[in-house]
Amino acid sequence: MEVIYGVKFFLSGDIIRPRERSVMLLNHRNRLDWNYFWGALAHATSPPAHNLKIVLKSGIRKFPGLGWIMQMSCFLYIHRRWEEDQRLMNNVLGYFRDIDHIFQVLLFPEGTNLTPETKKKSEEFASKAGLPPLDHLLHPRTTGFTFLVEKMRNSGLLDAVYDVTVAYPKTLPLSELDLIKGKMPEEVHFHIKRHPASELPETEEGLRTWINGLWREKDKLLKTTLQQGHFPEPGAEIPNPRLHSSYLAVLFWTPLTLGMTYLLATWWVVQWWCLTFSVVFTVISFATDGIQHFEVWLHRRELTRRAKTE
Numbered sequence: 001m002e003v004i005y006g007v008k009f010f011l012s013g014d015i016i017r018p019r020e021r022s023v024m025l026l027n028h029r030n031r032l033d034w035n036y037f038w039g040a041l042a043h044a045t046s047p048p049a050h051n052l053k054i055v056l057k058s059g060i061r062k063f064p065g066l067g068w069i070m071q072m073s074c075f076l077y078i079h080r081r082w083e084e085d086q087r088l089m090n091n092v093l094g095y096f097r098d099i100d101h102i103f104q105v106l107l108f109p110e111g112t113n114l115t116p117e118t119k120k121k122s123e124e125f126a127s128k129a130g131l132p133p134l135d136h137l138l139h140p141r142t143t144g145f146t147f148l149v150e151k152m153r154n155s156g157l158l159d160a161v162y163d164v165t166v167a168y169p170k171t172l173p174l175s176e177l178d179l180i181k182g183k184m185p186e187e188v189h190f191h192i193k194r195h196p197a198s199e200l201p202e203t204e205e206g207l208r209t210w211i212n213g214l215w216r217e218k219d220k221l222l223k224t225t226l227q228q229g230h231f232p233e234p235g236a237e238i239p240n241p242r243l244h245s246s247y248l249a250v251l252f253w254t255p256l257t258l259g260m261t262y263l264l265a266t267w268w269v270v271q272w273w274c275l276t277f278s279v280v281f282t283v284i285s286f287a288t289d290g291i292q293h294f295e296v297w298l299h300r301r302e303l304t305r306r307a308k309t310e
Helices: 031-045 057-064 067-070 082-098 116-129 140-154 178-182 204-228 242-264 268-289 291-309
Strands: 007-013 022-026 052-057 077-078 102-107 160-167 186-195
Touching: 007 031, 022 031, 022 140, 031 160, 031 186, 052 057, 057 067, 057 077, 057 178, 057 204, 057 268, 077 082, 082 140, 082 291, 102 140, 140 204, 160 204, 186 204, 242 268, 268 291
Parallel strands: 007 186, 022 102, 022 160, 052 077, 052 102
Antiparallel strands: 160 186
């Protein structure tokens, strides 16, 4: 994005510590926020590394290529059926605990991106719940957030919660079609605020109140940001310099992509390998909740076997 499309990233606030387990809360302005967040992570982490898992709608796991990669990376897919989602997330988080895995979870508390239709539904919900209106955000859905925080905290897997705010002061892309058309934002602005786990409320109700208050403050911050073109923190108007690793990524992936395309077009071994891989992952994606849960099942099976032999 930086090298080819010239997208500039502006970051302010705290750095992200990749060696701690955390929940990251990001407002959902469009369908591409997660894509630009990769760029923010490259700039915001110190040292520059992370192990991010995104909470996504379950249908995305069926998407050829990208959805399969996310399965292998143990992303958290949800069905919007809470009992089932709770069971699946419990299994994956329990697996991370057992293997002492350091990871970060990206959650979009609003549940969907901001559109006129979703804004109307959010306002109707707020009116019934007695919540004040928001101008630049949807009201957060608190069930998933409180579950993640309580589960990770009780399992010793939570060091901090990061409140991340994204803003697009100039061009605002809305969907994947905009990416295909080359409609990229000239600037993407991120503000990051770290909240240590020790400072979070202890109760579920306290967490609900906390995130609703956080979203009201975020809405005020976005109002100021969109008016002046950048976040109000000193230095937020200065873009982060391009990373040298961005050029390395282009140098690595360009010949690899061209080479694999050539082999796919000319060598029957690669053609059969791709076909077999595609069939296997298509079956797994439609018939199960994803290959990551097969990994979890194998782990639990091994634990059971060890317990019987001891």
